[in-house]
Amino acid sequence: xxxxxxxENMRFCIDNFPQNSIFIRLMGSHGGTVKVSEELNKKKKxxxxxxxxxxxxxxxxxxxxxxxxxxxxxxxxIEYHRYDPKDGHMIIRSGLLQxxxxxxxxxxxxxxxxxxxxxxxxxxxxxxxxxxxxFHSWWHEPHSKYWTIDKEKMLKNKQ
Numbered sequence: 001x002x003x004x005x006x007x008e009n010m011r012f013c014i015d016n017f018p019q020n021s022i023f024i025r026l027m028g029s030h031g032g033t034v035k036v037s038e039e040l041n042k043k044k045k046x047x048x049x050x051x052x053x054x055x056x057x058x059x060x061x062x063x064x065x066x067x068x069x070x071x072x073x074x075x076x077x078i079e080y081h082r083y084d085p086k087d088g089h090m091i092i093r094s095g096l097l098q099x100x101x102x103x104x105x106x107x108x109x110x111x112x113x114x115x116x117x118x119x120x121x122x123x124x125x126x127x128x129x130x131x132x133x134x135f136h137s138w139w140h141e142p143h144s145k146y147w148t149i150d151k152e153k154m155l156k157n158k159q
Contacts, residue, residue, distance in 0.1 A: 002136060002146050003075035006116070007050055009149045010076065013114055013131055016155075019046050020111055020126035022057065024065050027120045035121065036065050046125065055118070067118045076116045078131055078147070080109035101133045101147065132157075 001009055019040040026033035038059060040046055047058045054068040078101075082091040085107055112131040115124045134150040 001075045001077065001148050003072075005136075005148055006076050010048065010114065010125075012149050012151055013125070013127055014046055014048070017112075017127040017129065017131060020128060021124075022046055022059075022064075022126075023122075023124045024057075025122050027117060027122055038064065057123075067121065067123075069118060071119050074116065075146075076114050078133060079113040079115060080130065081111050081113065082107050082109050 021039050022036055023034070023038075024036040026035065036057070038044065040059070044059050047061070049056050049058070054066055056063055056067075057065045080101065083089065084091055091106060109130045111129065112127050113124050114127065114131070115122070117123075132150040132153045133147040134153070136146040136148040138145060
């Protein structure tokens with residue numbers, strides 16, 4: 001997704017989707033240097049704020065991690081977690097061509113992950129269900145697209 005829409009997209013997701021978890025680890029540690037690994041629920045509410053010193057994540061208004069945003073190159077990405085209804089294995093779509101998030105024949109996602117690398121840390125926020133996307137613009141036409149949150153569709157579906 002375009003970097004300039006990150007805060008807006010993240011705010012929309014946090015305000016409109018049940019969150020499963022937040023995970024932050026140092027890049028290159030292969031999962032070894034975990035900074036935050038929290039399951040979230042109705043009693044544990046994730047939030048964030050941004051000021052001149054960076055981006056802060058909080059649970060129930062208590063700060064859990066601060067990114068100074070000194071190394072912040074790309075926008076957030078969405079990954080869908082889909083599972084084969086026959087055998088339960090996760091369906092992983094990869095390759096040089098980016099798959100269409102609405103590709104026919106795939107099961108609905110059980111959850112969506114908002115992911116980025118900020119200040120040499122991987123951050124993943126998991127949300128229940130599908131976060132709907134819409135085409136935003138081309139990154140490298142005709143193979144790489146920027147997508148953004150489809151807020152209108154999401155709000156319409158909530159009614």
